[in-house]
Amino acid sequence: MGGFLKQKLMSRKNKLLSKVWPTPFRFQKTPIKKSGSVPNILEPQEYRDLLLRTMAFPDNASRSIICDKIAFRGYVEEKLGDGYLPEALDVRDNFNDLALEKYPKPFVLKPNHASGRVHLIFTSADIAEIEEDTKHWMDLRHNKEVEWVYHDISPSYIVEEMLCDNNNLPLPDYKITCFFGKPVMIWKDTDRFGTHYQDIFTPQWEPIKAQLLYPGSPNKKPERPDSLERMLEIARILSEGFSFIRVDLYSDNQKVYVGELTSFTEAGNFVYTPREFDQHLYKLYLQHRADWISKQRKHYKNKAMQKLRKVDTPAY
Template identity: 75%
Template sequence: MLSYFEQKIRSRKNKFLSSIWPTPFLFQKKPLKKSGITPNILQPQDYRDLVLKTMAFPDNEARAIVCDKLALRGYVEEKLGDGYLPDLIDVCEHFEELKLHEYPVPFVLKPNHASGCLHLVFSAEDLAEIDEETECWMEYRHNEAVEWVYRNIEPRYFVEEMLCDNNNHPLPDYKITCFFGEPVMIWKDTDRFGTHYQDIFTPEWEPIKAQLLYPGSPDIKPDKPKTLDRMLEIARILSKGFSFIRVDLYSDNEKIYVGELTSFTEAGNFVYSPRDFDQHLYQLYLEHRDRWISKQRKHYKIKAMQKLKKADTPSY
């Protein structure tokens, strides 16, 4: 943990840098207020710092493709084939084009260009909640200087089937954090639109004693999903090419559906408890980075050596 003196020095350094180089430091205030710790954007010390650094300095433009929820569907189909997405019911540019009373319930209405906006429609009664605010979704824009992945997305409304279990409850959400194409952590979100519990596991389904946004389940350890191995395989496929990304999946223990690919969890405005778990995640990131670099070097050296021309052995 940084001392008060070290915090003040870093804070003043960031304040000075923001006056001459504003964009990378526009978003440090919220994380600072939430955690009490000044982000180290230029030299990350934990996973949150890494997220903020990547928000400031783009590392892979493909993040902007998978951030568009409609473009993501095409990305998933290209990588996995058919059968891994909720049914797409409608896409509209204008609110008045939506045929809300004609769509089969339950369904989900959301925009393709924004995070945190959606309506769950279980019955005709829920349509009353779709109000003027929803009409303004097409005008909504993230701060593109802060979250560059949202830049220039053509906004659309789209309607998908709602993924529910036999009791008409939304399926549990499995959010798999990957570093360099390898899963390192799984969040299981249950009852997301009710009490909302969040349990954190290793890829081997061992509980991790850490908490982020919501408390863990009060009951016994949640059962390991039957589809876990395939979910991890899907996460590897979809996260390939990204230094870090979160692959959000749903499963009913038979089928698996892709929800989103998330680059910037909570826009970097998060705090793990215990605090040092964030540092542990960053160390995992560094280990996976070094392993990936070593593997790539070996791969390309082998390719280079295959072209080595051997000198003819003289005959006697």
């Protein structure tokens, strides 16, 4: 079945489900099939449960802003300044208005309003191969019936420079999960468009014995990048204001670039191996939430007490 037809059928299915199923249960079928258990979105026990809960019950409108890939660029520039994003070469509403043969290669083509779709263009031959699929992107609504963050995002095409190393290969990809502005876990993705290995580390670059979507590197584990501290600093800045978020970065070991901010990893359709690691992540989330609440409470109580001390005690 073609990708476009499959997407249309999925969209129709979700619209039908939206009429008969309460919102929290529309998107649980696939996670159940993959994990063999029903996600507990009312009383989360795992990190995956938390993602699905937030997909069902919106918590922060800013998530919708950062899902708009054009608005996201403005968000990053406001937070970090210039120089942290791949160069934007063009933005168009119509496929026929794209000058694909004229953009400097290699470049990346992706939709503004959907996730999980991207084409890497190295040569003119790549352009001919992707044209039919890409034309249909404007018809996509990326499961907006079940992912509220994609509501009302204007469809368009974005062309960006491809971030490559000296061998003209895409830069290494670092995905940093943050809870309440604090990095807690790093994925290092290697050879994403080939064999694809995924290694998981603590913020101190200590290996974590867990696996998510892809196997870990079979031989030597990836070395600690020279730019790690800067990446963690950027993750802290960009994740501020979100209870949880994933900050996706690229680095050539010197300079760091921001790829995107991801609210719902794989739309909650994942299972860690071992399963206990997902439970550990949720406990870690609860710990960071408690720390954040305590810190905020202390901050505002101190402000209130300072003001009270300025009030003269009445004489009796």
